[in-house]
Amino acid sequence: MSAKEDLERLVSVPPGERLSIRERERWRFEGLEMDSLRRAAVLLLFGPLDAAPAHAHSTAVPDDLDVLLIERAGTLADHPGQVAFPGGGIDPGDAGPEAAALREAVEETGLDASGVDILGTLPDIPLSVSRFMVTPVLAWWTLPSPVAVVDFNESAQVFRIPVADLLEPANRYTSVLRRAGTIHRGPAFTVNDLVVWGFTATLLSHLFDELGWAQEWDRSREIPAPLPPGRPEDARRQ
Template sequence: MRSGEVDPFDPRWHPKVVGNKAREAAVLVLFGVLDDVPAASDRPLAPADLDVLLLERAQTLGSHPGQVAFPGGSRDPEDASLVDCALREAVEETGLDPTGVDVLAELPALGLGASGFLVTPVLAWWAAPSPVDVVDFAESAQVFRTPIRDLLDPANRVTGVLKRRGVTFTSPAFEVNGVLVWGFTAMVLDALLDGLGWSVPWDRDRKHYISP
């Protein structure tokens, strides 16, 4: 696979079987340029020049409280497409100006068996960054742009381990911005970093045990 491509046959992208009643959802995977990178430069952008938009869900939510996620959510009847869904949710959650976003691709959907959602990551480029912040503290605790260099740093990489009802779930995970990024969001980031040829070796035996 050439650098810059994501392998759709990687098993991490394969949807799980969630049945005929799967609900559609979409998340916005928005890459941009760090604020401290000069606007005019004679060199091509490197991974260390970039960041990605994430948010921390409110602890009071009934579903996935406190988890770090991409902006996004379930598709509403008025959403003409999954791209529209991802952008609408991002606006509602972060105050993002969608006119500054260039959509690049819809990645293969991932089925989340526990919640019954079939989630499509929408890959996008932040051509004209706009201010973002928490819109509703009942929904999100913080909105933040995470430097890609922090995600690539082996010191920030761990394997997240969650044990619940006798079942052990593991996923790639990142310790950044004072929070743990794990589960669906970390799996998407891990697959993207690998597919783009940006990943560096890290200690997969280093565990972070997550409280259920």
């Protein structure tokens, strides 16, 4: 089965028959008033790798498979400096989360929307700090187009990461966030000299598990959740 077929299979499973992140990470969302959260969507865009080769090899996925990510600007109020999927708030004029995720991706990366095939959505995920209810939208890049930062007030960089490098056990860690006297731990990846953690890493880790792509990795290897320059420890966001 191809990577695209794996993704299509995942979104075709009825919601009641698959374990959502909300069920796996229930402790993160305790006490949230779901009806008060703002709606948002992110685009999980997979496709054929660009000219930069993968550094690792995986038996679960082709070496020429990648995913589109951005590094958010360090001046943003929500999740500053973090590696993220393209996406943002769902506007009244959007036809739904799929349209919103694709629109935001075009605005942030300049990709050509006509080359993107929307496969479907995953269950909504609430974010406790930024107070968004996020719909992950899975997509396949049928005709990849050039991407770059469109607005440096929003993004610091745009890049495509080989999925094999994310799956490489040597690139996987447990992130440690100390906030208000509490320690939070979650999955993390190291790519492009950056640490992918928080919501993005949790969603990637969950997705890889559900797809059967994940390799065994050492969860005892810890890495601090990074802060943007000048941010006090209690300002860390997930």
